[in-house]
Amino acid sequence: MTHRITGQPEHHRTSSWLLLSFIIIKMIFQFAVLSPCYELHRDEYLHLDMANHLAAGYLSVPPLTAFNSLLVQWLGNNFFWVKFFPALYGALTMALIWKMVEKLNGGWFAQVLAALVFLCSGFSRMNILYQPNSFDILAWTALFWCLMQYLQTRKNKWLLWMGVVTGIGILNKYNIIFLVIGMAGALGLSAHRKVYKNKYLYTGMGIALVIIAPNIIWQLQHGMPVLHHMKELSESQLVHVSRISFLGDQLLFFMGGAFIVVAAAIGLIFSPGFRPYRVIIGVYALTILLFTYLRAKSYYAAGLYPVLLAFGSVYWERIFTHDWTRYLRLLWLALIVVPFALLVNVIFPVMKPAQISEKAGKFKKLGLLRWEDGQDHSLPQDFADMLGWRELADMAWQTWQRVPEADRPYTLLICDNYGEAGALNYYNKGRNIPLANAMNADYVFWFHEMDTIRYIVKIGTKPEAEYMKMIGHMEQTGIMKDTLSREYQSGAGAWLMSDLSPDLPAALKMALREKQNVYRGR
Template identity: 45%
Template sequence: MKPSRRLLPPLLALLKFVSGYVLASRAYELHRDEYLYLNYGQHLAWGYLEVPPFTALQSWLTLALGGGWFWVKFWPILWGSLTVLLLGRLVMKLGGGIWAVALASLGYMVAAYARLNFLFQPNSFEVLAFTAASYALVRHLQTHRPGYLYALGATLGLGMLNKYTTLFYGAALGVALLLSPQRHLLVGRHLWGGAALALLLWLPNLGWQLLHGVPFRHHMALLHDSQLVHVSAAGFWKDQLLMCFPVVWVWGAGLLALLLTHQFRRFRAVGWLWVAGLLILTVLHGKSYYSLGYYPVLLPFGAVWLEQWVARRWHPRAWRLALLALPVLTMLPLLPFLFTLYPPAYMRRIGQNYQGLGLTRWEDGLEHVLPQDYADMLGWQELADQVWLVYQTLPAPTRARTLIKCDNYGQAGAINYFNRHRPLPAAHSFNGSYLYWFPARPAQPWPYLLLVEDDEPVGVAAHCQSIRQVGEITNPFARERGTRLFLVTRPDTVLLRRVYAEHRAALAPWEAGLR
């Protein structure tokens, strides 16, 4: 193997890593979800209401390293870079050359993974885990070494510690093997050995779920009723074309080559894996991006097949240059919506050129100035600083006995993150995993409540000495614009009793399995 060919995958992975930091404007803060996941690092456990514990380990390490922006973004950028490395290696294992390595790797970098690998969420590692599992499957089908099946099992076990949608991948893998010439693996002891290893790795989180009444069931019910019920099959499949549009001709060629050509017949299970995975998500009304982990492995097969196809054309060098440039040129007009490259004011000016494409359409179905993800990255430090300033105005002897309660996890997480080096009590919420972190009722009533609400809370004024607005998010681009901060002085026992009754009521559905 030529040294240049061997070095290309790590060089492209390095390009992915560096570009993740370079193509980002510091005009944006962290995303609301990132603040929640970072708070996991201060509450280590084998499970959480939203996801399994792997994200919490990354959060703990991030906070141990100071919790700065670089370290928060380090993890998703790292997982994306390792995915690029795997894709390049797989191309070479399939016999592809330098051009195919470059096409598969660049294809990944210009698709929806550009945004995905910038956010500190479980999704980046999920894509890496699915790609690594598919890589292990391909390598086993090439070499027949049982170790690759145990590597597949270990990868899926780690995937289950990261996100429960790994169950869908496991189900799709079983269907894919059943439909392919590789169905004999289903009766082999090594595949089941790999499955046992996956279960063993997942076992601590599974035990946590059982001990807490299987809150995953309530999470799925809430997700279904609030979001998944609105996902149509037509919308889901439309998004499949749009998410990886710059390289639809690459992954599409890979899928067809896997399912139809004799050349890749022994890898046919990989093609059926995509088909089965997306059909499962369609039936379950899964969100469009749930499928992103199934696409990367198609890119190497498409790149290798296209490389061989180009070699038979006239002027193959011109074909190679044109096809390699096509994904990048297709992506360039969408660059402002893939990376936080430009500040909000500039995004507002150029947004008129993208009307009708749905790029700035939010969950409310309306067009806005910024994409929803971008608006979810603004206003948080403003809120956190206001809380700190108000807290400092309170009498010093009683200041520490202040309850900070927020409407949602983004508010609570942001207050905790930006004040992590200040002597401020932790902010709390009845939203998500914050239900488990709510403090026990103190022996002495809190002299102050700091409430983060959209409007003045109802029924509070009659049960305290005073309530007044002391802050508000004013950033015109923030999704949280208008969120207010209220200071409640001397709440009475009736109000405090109501707070804890609301907490018990909010927690009860999650632990219904314990009753």
């Protein structure tokens, strides 16, 4: 049947309304699970500060995040807009999954099933943070969408679009390169290997290279800091990752919806209707093997799953369509929603920090208290990274007020790490205080060098011994009160230093050059 006004088939119209409803629910949900007790995450402050230092590359991420941050700045730079974009990218990913189900001739039940699994999974937790991850997953899903279109239609334009998506994806996060490697290997091992004789594939590669060329040039000019960043990540964080845990976490990511992922694998291997797309299970296998070998963090592979949710939902719908089995549909929906609803308070920053600390056992059983150092703490690491930042910014502002006005042009504001520096620059914007510096992450290239320094306002711990001898007078002007924040546990406070040696600027410049050279691999 067709609608009498739009002329569209009724099931398409119903599907469109359902999709719109899920997008609205998704956007509302992402804000509903954010308690006002929490601030932004340490990484979010760095990413937002990139808008003040636009470039073709950065130490920690490619440049797309910086331009997204510039847009956030134009919109007001407030909490709503910071959180809006990861939620939006999650909603767009869900819409792509919905269209994939439609392409596979799935009905409204398969679409609802796929959307619910996406919503009631670890994806929603990732979509609360302003990090490159949400757009990364969207880019992976878009690349799979282009691959599906090409496998079905054999139209060469989709090879060109694959190049566009890959280029934009790399400008957001280098992680998508691992998908490209897995996809290239799977296509080469399948019956689709003749694609390597298609000139449009190489044209698409050329498009991707043109898109990422500015970032490649930046990396070469700065000594390929991405290599140092990967080495540092491997030595400080990935060394604590277990390969077995990585594999086990893949299904835990979906909780009650894991059966849909399993159904996708079975369907892609055995279902004749999925035969044109069978290479996708090869892409999944090769990429997972690569990540396992590299001891990757569990969420690095998250972008592999949206396409599997589409296939799994369609396969599951076909199984439970005939006779009495159709009445089991509500059971499968409940199996997805109920476990997720029971765990919302531990997956998301809904509970107050003190409440989480009191119920630490529940969080520990789920492995949520383990930080990147391999140890268990009072709060999940992401939650502890959302506390204490405004307090530090206020301490810096109050300490700055104690500097004589005539000496303020010769006062250095320095922090121990990028989270502190980014938070100070975010919360102190509009106050008469200079931008904060740090000899950490991207701030090593943004550092405001000074030939004359009369005062130092420091946020963090006491200076190292080599600098103490150049400081005549030092006073601690602030102590953190938020005992559950990550910065409190590292001993962060506020310090005012004066009677400085004239040798101090040169010593700081030397330390800064050494740090820059490390990032440049020299």
